[in-house]
Amino acid sequence: MRLEGKKVLVTGAGKGIGREICKLLSACGAEVFAVSRTAADLQSLAAEIPCKTIVADLAEAQQAVSAAEQALKLAGRIDCLVNNAGISIPQSFLDTTADAFDRTMAVNVRAVMLITQVIAKDWIARKSPGAVVNLSSQASMAALADHAAYCASKGGLDMLTKVMALELGPHQIRVNAVNPTVTLTPMGEMAWGDPKKSGPMLAKIPLGRFAKPIHVANAVAYLLSDAADMIHGVTLPVDGGFLAQ
Ligand code: NDP
Numbered sequence: 236m237r238l239e240g241k242k243v244l245v246t247g248a249g250k251g252i253g254r255e256i257c258k259l260l261s262a263c264g265a266e267v268f269a270v271s272r273t274a275a276d277l278q279s280l281a282a283e284i285p286c287k288t289i290v291a292d293l294a295e296a297q298q299a300v301s302a303a304e305q306a307l308k309l310a311g312r313i314d315c316l317v318n319n320a321g322i323s324i325p326q327s328f329l330d331t332t333a334d335a336f337d338r339t340m341a342v343n344v345r346a347v348m349l350i351t352q353v354i355a356k357d358w359i360a361r362k363s364p365g366a367v368v369n370l371s372s373q374a375s376m377a378a379l380a381d382h383a384a385y386c387a388s389k390g391g392l393d394m395l396t397k398v399m400a401l402e403l404g405p406h407q408i409r410v411n412a413v414n415p416t417v418t419l420t421p422m423g424e425m426a427w428g429d430p431k432k433s434g435p436m437l438a439k440i441p442l443g444r445f446a447k448p449i450h451v452a453n454a455v456a457y458l459l460s461d462a463a464d465m466i467h468g469v470t471l472p473v474d475g476g477f478l479a480q
Pocket residue numbers: 246247248249250251252253270271272273276291292293294295319320321322342370371372373414415416417418419420421422423424
């Protein structure tokens with residue numbers, strides 16, 4: 236995947252999949268602008284790869300907008316956007332709280348909308364093409380116990396991706412999503428670390444293994460690259476076949 240000279244904004248860059256995406260994109264020649272919540276994570280990322288960093292809590296609407304504006308200011312222009320930041324607060328449906336639901340929606344769906352609005356308006360004003368990849372999940376298409384808010388947020392994110400594709404496509408702004416299965420990150424360990432949960436999930440994955448962050452990062456890099464120039468509005472499973480059943 237060749238991304239030489241591309242300036243890429245990645246959210247949720249501090250840990251897990253987002254961090255791996257930053258490392259891969261940098262290795263592919265991209266200039267990375269990394270947004271995350273914990274400053275120490277961004278400091279250690281900046282010690283690993285050349286990147287510029289912005290600390291923001293994307294659950295706050297104003298911080299999401301200003302993080303995107305700051306990135307534009309810092310970079311001069313952004314060519315590609317990866318909306319990766321996401322949270323999962325496992326609760327049974329009956330016990331799901333309004334607070335957990337609202338927070339999940341704010342990070343997993345609303346922040347994606349707000350950040351992409353800022354970046355896409357700049358692309359349109361400059362008559363520049365762009366590419367967006369949203370980090371969705373297999374949970375957008377298959378119900379998972381104890382994930383009511385998360386499943387609803389990722390289902391919403393898939394549809395947001397498609398509406399963005401519909402409206403932004405005429406401006407040559409490509410928008411796609413990747414939909415991973417369980418991926419071995421801090422979030423993956425938190426939700427699936429218990430063998431009582433991971434065993435039955437593994438049994439539903441035809442390849443018989445969970446994803447590694449690099450599997451997801453490879454799909455993101457491909458969708459951002461010119462090799463995917465005609466791919467638009469897709470929700471791409473990276474799931475070892477989980478959704479094939
Ligand atoms: P992690 O929890 O391991 O890492 C998420 C990163 O996003 C962290 O750096 C975190 O920062 C940051 N982040 C979370 N909330 C905010 C916020 N409000 N503002 C700014 N940054 C924030 O998650 P993963 O790497 O596992 O997940 C990345 C994406 O992939 C998510 O969208 C997730 O839903 C999706 N996904 C993950 C799967 C998995 O099994 N791991 C499976 C399918 C999809 P901090 O720690 O400081 O809060």
